[in-house]
Amino acid sequence: xxxxxxxPSVSGAPGHRITIPCSGSSSNFGAGSxxxxxxxxxxxxxxxxxxxxxxxxxxxxxxxxxxxxxTSAFLAITGLQSDDEGDYYxxxxxxxxxxxxxxxxxxxxxx
Amino acid sequence: xxxxxxxxPGLVKPSETLSLICNVSGGSISKVSYYWGWVRQSPxxxxxxxxxxxxxxxxxxxxxxxxxxxxxxxxxxxxxxLQLTSMTAADTAVYYCARLFDWAGPFYWYFDIWGxxxxxxxxx
Numbered sequence: 001x002x003x004x005x006x007x008p009s010v011s012g013a014p015g016h017r018i019t020i021p022c023s024g025s026s027s028n029f030g031a032g033s034x035x036x037x038x039x040x041x042x043x044x045x046x047x048x049x050x051x052x053x054x055x056x057x058x059x060x061x062x063x064x065x066x067x068x069x070x071t072s073a074f075l076a077i078t079g080l081q082s083d084d085e086g087d088y089y090x091x092x093x094x095x096x097x098x099x100x101x102x103x104x105x106x107x108x109x110x111x
Numbered sequence: 112x113x114x115x116x117x118x119x120p121g122l123v124k125p126s127e128t129l130s131l132i133c134n135v136s137g138g139s140i141s142k143v144s145y146y147w148g149w150v151r152q153s154p155x156x157x158x159x160x161x162x163x164x165x166x167x168x169x170x171x172x173x174x175x176x177x178x179x180x181x182x183x184x185x186x187x188x189x190x191x192x193l194q195l196t197s198m199t200a201a202d203t204a205v206y207y208c209a210r211l212f213d214w215a216g217p218f219y220w221y222f223d224i225w226g227x228x229x230x231x232x233x234x235x
Contacts, residue, residue: 002157036221045207045225052219089158093217099173102158
C-alpha cells in the first residue's frame with residue numbers, strides 16, 4: 001500500500017484531456033512537501049516530467065501541467081497523443097516516514 | 112550529459128548481502144547540490160526509495176530498511192554503491208541508481224537522473 005494513492009489506470013481519446021490524481025495526506029502534501037511526476041515506459045527507468053509541483057524539464061511539452069492542493073496533486077495532459085502512453089508516478093517527501101515516497105503508479109492508455 | 116550505470120549480480124541467495132555499484136559518467140559525483148542513491152521497483156511494492164548519500168558524507172536512509180542498508184560514495188572513482196544485507200525473496204526487484212537533486216530542503220528534492228536499472232532475484 002503506497003503512501004501516495006493513484007488510480008491503477010486512466011484512458012482517453014487522442015486530442016482529449018486527462019488528469020491523473022495523486023492523493024496524499026497531512027504528512028506529505030499537507031506538510032508543505034512538493035510533488036514531482038515521472039513517466040516510465042516498459043523496460044525503462046522512470047523519467048521526471050514535472051518537478052516542484054509544476055515545472056517542466058527542457059524537452060517536456062507544455063501539454064503537461066500539474067497542480068497541488070492541501071492533500072492532493074494532479075497531473076494534466078492535454079492534446080493526448082499515442083506517444084503519451086506509459087506509467088505515471090507521483091513522488092513527494094513524507095515527514096512521518098522521513099522518506100521520499102512514490103505513488104503506486106497509473107497506467108495511461110490512449111484509446 | 113551525465114549518465115548512471117548499475118552493475119552487480121543478477122542472482123543473490125537468501126540471507127546473503129547484495130552489493131551493487133553505480134558508475135557515474137559525463138560529470139562529477141563531487142557536486143554540492145546532489146545526493147547519490149538507490150530506488151527499487153518490485154511488482155508488489157512499486158517504487159521504493161532505499162537510501163541516498165552526499166559526497167561530503169551526509170546520508171539519508173529509508174527507516175524501513177535502515178538496519179540493512181549501506182550507501183557509499185567513492186569520489187576518487189566517481190561511483191557509488193549499495194550494500195543490502197540479509198536478502199529475502201521480498202527484496203527481488205529492479206534496482207535503480209538515481210541522483211537526488213538537493214534544493215532548499217528535503218521537501219523539494221526529486222530524482223532527476225536515473226540509471227537503466229538492474230534486476231536482482233533472490234533465490235537459492
